[in-house]
Amino acid sequence: MDTRQVVRQGFPLWLLLMLLAGCTTTTVDEFRQGETGIESHQSIVILGRRQGSTYETREEFVNCVGDRVARGTGAIRVIPEQEFVDSLFPWFEPRTAPLRTSDLQALMEEPLVAGKIQEYGVRYIVWLDGQTETSNRTGSISCAVGPGGGGCFGFGSWEDDSNFDARVWDVSSFANVGTISTDATGQSYVPAVVVPIPLIARVEANACSSLATQLQQFVNGD
Amino acid sequence: MLAVTGNNMMTGRRSAKAVMLAGLLLLLGACGVNSLVVEGNYPTPAVRKIPLTLGLYFDEDLRNFLYIEYTETGQEEYRVASGQTHVQLFGSLLPAMFERVVVLDSMDDASDAGVDAVFAPSIEEFQLALPQKTRLDAYEVWVKYNMRLLGPDGAYIADWVLTSYGKTPTENLLSAEGGINDATVSALRDLASNFTLSFSAVPEVRDWLASKQNVVTN
Numbered sequence: 001m002d003t004r005q006v007v008r009q010g011f012p013l014w015l016l017l018m019l020l021a022g023c024t025t026t027t028v029d030e031f032r033q034g035e036t037g038i039e040s041h042q043s044i045v046i047l048g049r050r051q052g053s054t055y056e057t058r059e060e061f062v063n064c065v066g067d068r069v070a071r072g073t074g075a076i077r078v079i080p081e082q083e084f085v086d087s088l089f090p091w092f093e094p095r096t097a098p099l100r101t102s103d104l105q106a107l108m109e110e111p112l113v114a115g116k117i118q119e120y121g122v123r124y125i126v127w128l129d130g131q132t133e134t135s136n137r138t139g140s141i142s143c144a145v146g147p148g149g150g151g152c153f154g155f156g157s158w159e160d161d162s163n164f165d166a167r168v169w170d171v172s173s174f175a176n177v178g179t180i181s182t183d184a185t186g187q188s189y190v191p192a193v194v195v196p197i198p199l200i201a202r203v204e205a206n207a208c209s210s211l212a213t214q215l216q217q218f219v220n221g222d
Numbered sequence: 223m224l225a226v227t228g229n230n231m232m233t234g235r236r237s238a239k240a241v242m243l244a245g246l247l248l249l250l251g252a253c254g255v256n257s258l259v260v261e262g263n264y265p266t267p268a269v270r271k272i273p274l275t276l277g278l279y280f281d282e283d284l285r286n287f288l289y290i291e292y293t294e295t296g297q298e299e300y301r302v303a304s305g306q307t308h309v310q311l312f313g314s315l316l317p318a319m320f321e322r323v324v325v326l327d328s329m330d331d332a333s334d335a336g337v338d339a340v341f342a343p344s345i346e347e348f349q350l351a352l353p354q355k356t357r358l359d360a361y362e363v364w365v366k367y368n369m370r371l372l373g374p375d376g377a378y379i380a381d382w383v384l385t386s387y388g389k390t391p392t393e394n395l396l397s398a399e400g401g402i403n404d405a406t407v408s409a410l411r412d413l414a415s416n417f418t419l420s421f422s423a424v425p426e427v428r429d430w431l432a433s434k435q436n437v438v439t440n
Contacts, residue, residue, distance in 0.1 A: 056391075089265035090415030112268045 024186035068212030130164030262407030
């Protein structure tokens, strides 16, 4: 069997795997508890929750959501997380960050904190909390190198599940105005016939995109 | 066909020796201890200043603090020097908390420096958790401090213990040294936030601040 035959016979399998790799299921839920809207001179800050002992909301995910919310037709001014946290040090550190809106209200009684938040024009604080978990790892790939060359053979797959919540706090009323939840799942595959071909499901990227789109609409009051 | 002349053979032998030497050094390097001087930047706290002058004294143990991590067979694996980054941290933290801060070379200089009190921190314990030992995807650092506040004459005002914790995930890290550095900086940042917000709540410190407030008011 020559290479062309292998490719021709294996083609439907490759195609199927590539199609499956693109299949990430994403669900977004919105729970609104108050009216929202934002003026052009106002901004939001998106912060990751890092109080948990088992996981921390990844900075990369927070930045991803922030970048997407700041783009497009309904773009909103987003204060970068690290800049905000450094500027308001030590009030938004993992150990000291407000956990409830009443804590935020108490925090705003500190003139330096209130002044900085006002300076940034922050109307909403968005707390992102969640993680991506990998499960169901199966298969194996073996690679070998010899005098005539090298190659890999085998098959590996795994499932990624991203779960994130975004809680939106209105700084002007110290109220939780809503929660947006996203759940994305997808299966990734790495078939290897001489060369390993990773077919990665972009689960976290899809969760970021969906959450950001919904958050942008929510804050704009659409 | 390859013709090798006398000169080329000499060069070839020298090259082979150089390669062997490099290989040997590489092997020795792999067995050696990895030294790291922790470096980080710390933000200035956004807090109200206490209208007092504080003397700041770092003893030699703190300035030269070195933690050594050993392998399971008792060999030195990592030498983590964090004394200078602690000096940098307190040097940026305390001037934001007090109206005036004077760094003292010796405790004997306190009375002449016109300070209201002297702050002298020390590290009691430093623990490092490496992912290859814990099987977790993170470098972790835990530090226990003894904070001392003394009068200009060296008299006891307050003495309390603070702990700090920092971790950094292994993902996106190019080296173990980078992971240890980031976890230590994260622990120091945790110390800074905890220290800033809990300082006035330590009972002895609260009493001392109240007595100073009375002096200022009267």
